[in-house]
Amino acid sequence: DAGVTQSPTHLIKTRGQQVTLRCSPKSGHDTVSWYQQALGQGPQFIFQYYEEEERQRGNFPDRFSGHQFPNYSSELNVNALLLGDSALYLCASSLGFDNQPQHFGDGTRLSIL
Amino acid sequence: GESVGLHLPTLSVQEGDNSIINCAYSNSASDYFIWYKQESGKGPQFIIDIRSNMDKRQGQRVTVLLNKTVKHLSLQIAATQPGDSAVYFCAEMDSSYKLIFGSGTRLLVRP
Numbered sequence: 140d141a142g143v144t145q146s147p148t149h150l151i152k153t154r155g156q157q158v159t160l161r162c163s164p165k166s167g168h169d170t171v172s173w174y175q176q177a178l179g180q181g182p183q184f185i186f187q188y189y190e191e192e193e194r195q196r197g198n199f200p201d202r203f204s205g206h207q208f209p210n211y212s213s214e215l216n217v218n219a220l221l222l223g224d225s226a227l228y229l230c231a232s233s234l235g236f237d238n239q240p241q242h243f244g245d246g247t248r249l250s251i252l
Numbered sequence: 253g254e255s256v257g258l259h260l261p262t263l264s265v266q267e268g269d270n271s272i273i274n275c276a277y278s279n280s281a282s283d284y285f286i287w288y289k290q291e292s293g294k295g296p297q298f299i300i301d302i303r304s305n306m307d308k309r310q311g312q313r314v315t316v317l318l319n320k321t322v323k324h325l326s327l328q329i330a331a332t333q334p335g336d337s338a339v340y341f342c343a344e345m346d347s348s349y350k351l352i353f354g355s356g357t358r359l360l361v362r363p
Binding site for chain 2: 178
């Protein structure tokens with residue numbers, strides 16, 4: 140039973156560029172949440188997708204956008220990259236969103252030069 | 253704002269001893285809490301969860317205690333092993349069902 144998978148594992152971009160990160164949820168899960176984790180800190184919630192719609196958003200600018208596909212996989216897009224966007228981006232999936240455990244992938248390490 | 257915090261940033265224990273990691277949360281309306289373990293280069297790994305209608309839940313070598321009166325959560329690891337060395341996060345699920353994480357506690361197991 141495959142867990143949450145994310146691609147790519149590492150990515151290097153320059154300021155001003157755009158990036159797309161991908162996530163496949165754990166089998167049977169229908170909800171995907173994205174988090175940003177800076178070095179030495181806990182994950183910060185970006186947004187959550189359920190039934191192909193963004194149902195909840197954290198305190199992140201509109202440069203961060205996402206999508207969920209009919210097969211429940213998801214993408215995170217970041218435009219106009221800033222140096223401060225360098226972080227580990229984590230995807231978590233769950234069955235539903237109300238008080239259900241979220242299971243994480245190993246993330247995409249994004250470095251901005 | 254809402255936050256989840258940890259009392260000790262680093263905990264060093266002898267192999268075989270029991271470990272206790274503590275966490276304070278600020279949102280008294282939170283109904284669901286999760287402990288995660290994160291090893292270097294990996295994503296957070298689900299350890300155990302607890303709902304607000306419980307004050308204790310046990311798993312394999314781990315126990316989570318919830319005290320809603322003082323908004324405190326703890327993770328107890330029995331017979332700590334070298335493989336337990338990692339950063340541990342507590343997370344609370346707020347009323348909109350998003351997880352709020354603390355900054356983590358690093359557990360070091362001495363051989």
